[in-house]
Amino acid sequence: xxxxxxxxxxPFPEMPSIAGATPRVARAGYKDWGRCDLTYVELSEGxxxxxxxxxxxxxSSEVELGREQVKQGRARxxxxxxxxxxxxxxxxxxxxxxxxxxxxxxxxGCSPDQVFVSSTGVIGVPLPxxxxxAGVDAALxxxxxxxxxxxxxxxxxxTFAKGARARAxxxxxxxxxxxxxxxxxxIAPDMATMLGYIFTDAAVEPAFLQHLLSAASxxxxxxxxxxxxxxxxxxxxxxATGQAGNARLTGFDDPxxxxxxxxxxxxxxxxxxxxxxxxxxxxxxxxVSVSGAVSDESARKVGLAIANSPLVxxxxxxxxxxWGRVVMAVGKAGEPADRDKLSIGFGGVWAAKExxxxxxxxxxxxxxxxxxxxISIEVDLGLGDGAATVWTCDLTHGYISINADYRS
Numbered sequence: 197x198x199x200x201x202x203x204x205x206x207p208f209p210e211m212p213s214i215a216g217a218t219p220r221v222a223r224a225g226y227k228d229w230g231r232c233d234l235t236y237v238e239l240s241e242g243x244x245x246x247x248x249x250x251x252x253x254x255x256s257s258e259v260e261l262g263r264e265q266v267k268q269g270r271a272r273x274x275x276x277x278x279x280x281x282x283x284x285x286x287x288x289x290x291x292x293x294x295x296x297x298x299x300x301x302x303x304x305g306c307s308p309d310q311v312f313v314s315s316t317g318v319i320g321v322p323l324p325x326x327x328x329x330a331g332v333d334a335a336l337x338x339x340x341x342x343x344x345x346x347x348x349x350x351x352x353x354x355t356f357a358k359g360a361r362a363r364a365x366x367x368x369x370x371x372x373x374x375x376x377x378x379x380x381x382x383i384a385p386d387m388a389t390m391l392g393y394i395f396t397d398a399a400v401e402p403a404f405l406q407h408l409l410s411a412a413s414x415x416x417x418x419x420x421x422x423x424x425x426x427x428x429x430x431x432x433x434x435x436a437t438g439q440a441g442n443a444r445l446t447g448f449d450d451p452x453x454x455x456x457x458x459x460x461x462x463x464x465x466x467x468x469x470x471x472x473x474x475x476x477x478x479x480x481x482x483x484v485s486v487s488g489a490v491s492d493e494s495a496r497k498v499g500l501a502i503a504n505s506p507l508v509x510x511x512x513x514x515x516x517x518x519w520g521r522v523v524m525a526v527g528k529a530g531e532p533a534d535r536d537k538l539s540i541g542f543g544g545v546w547a548a549k550e551x552x553x554x555x556x557x558x559x560x561x562x563x564x565x566x567x568x569x570x571i572s573i574e575v576d577l578g579l580g581d582g583a584a585t586v587w588t589c590d591l592t593h594g595y596i597s598i599n600a601d602y603r604s
Contacts, residue, residue, distance in 0.1 A: 206356070208344045211359055214397050215437060217437055218238045220338040224328060226327060233277065234276070237273065240437050243438065244269055246269075247433040256282050256289065259431060266433075269406075272311060273300045275314070276314045276315070276391060277328065278316055280315055282323040288322040293315075294308070296313050316350070356474060360377075361373060371442060374394075375394040375463050379392075394460070395435050396434070397436075397438070400436040408457050409432070412460050416467070420471060421588050422476065475595075476595045479569070481569060486499040486582075488578045488581075490577075490580040503586050519542070519548060523548075538551055539574075
């Protein structure tokens with residue numbers, strides 16, 4: 197299946213190497229494609245780890261094991277398989293994951309529970325053990341690669357490699373953060389809507405790293421949607437190698453903790469928006485800003501109701517300023533709302549205020565705004581101080597074409 201690069205694509209950034217994190221790629225041949233599909237990242241001893249995982253109850257063995265492994269807070273390696281999600285595969289799928297964990301652990305001389313595995317692709321097909329073993333063997337012996345190589349290797353229906361970087365100063369030491377992510381369809385909150393991996397040379401206690409990643413995820417990865425579908429394999433993980441030499445961060449009272457938290461959230465926001473920009477068939481990137489809600493969480497739910505509405509998304513695809521569809525989405529969200537206090541706008545131009553269309557509303561500027569690629573929808577509920585921003589994309593014929601042919 198030949199998929200054109202998304203018109204919303206962003207170039208892959210220049211990314212520094214991270215001391216203590218070495219990526220390699222290999223071809224396991226999970227699908228009939230002429231590219232690498234297995235990523236291996238070797239991590240130095242002492243690397244701490246945090247993770248957030250899908251809440252889909254039909255999750256893969258990789259997710260089940262990862263949830264337990266992350267509790268011990270240490271990591272020595274990451275393996276990502278592309279082309280086969282290994283979900284809904286019973287004991288055979290779990291055996292394949294445990295085989296990979298044992299194989300890498302034997303190579304590194306570490307405990308298997310320090311080897312994290314993710315898989316992405318078609319659901320319901322057990323990961324072939326022979327291909328996995330050969331792919332891991334090849335990856336262990338491969339030369340180190342770039343982060344862009346790794347980003348390309350973890351993709352499935354992605355049309356461009358996705359990466360982000362950030363930097364922070366901790367007690368006079370500059371620490372680097374780099375990240376790669378894959379995701380294009382089956383994207384909705386509840387956690388984490390794709391496969392994403394963040395690597396930093398900072399020294400961070402695992403409990404604090406987990407707190408920071410969970411908080412950042414709620415404001416970024418849990419605020420995006422492409423199609424309202426939450427995958428069986430969704431995972432975002434952060435690995436801190438501790439090689440920068442900073443005093444280990446244990447909480448917000450430590451110097452530099454705020455700066456590191458801000459850098460981590462910045463990188464999560466960039467990654468999450470890149471996924472939306474590669475939404476299957478997407479032609480427009482949509483920012484939905486909700487204010488005046490009874491709480492921030494209520495605002496987020498209203499925003500997601502708008503962002504997930506096929507009627508809203510197709511109207512944007514057709515460049516139709518049909519604000520009545522936004523009214524509908526607000527009303528169906530199940531959150532406090534008052535028709536007579538509701539205001540709606542596009543691109544900074546209010547179409548309706550406090551329950552009524554504006555008498556002098558000029559649709560011309562709104563129509564011009566909707567012809568662009570960067571679209572904004574503003575909603576003020578007029579009830580309180582709650583606010584949230586969520587991100588989505590339009591819904592086009594391309595989404596149907598990609599997903600109708602996904603297994604071919």
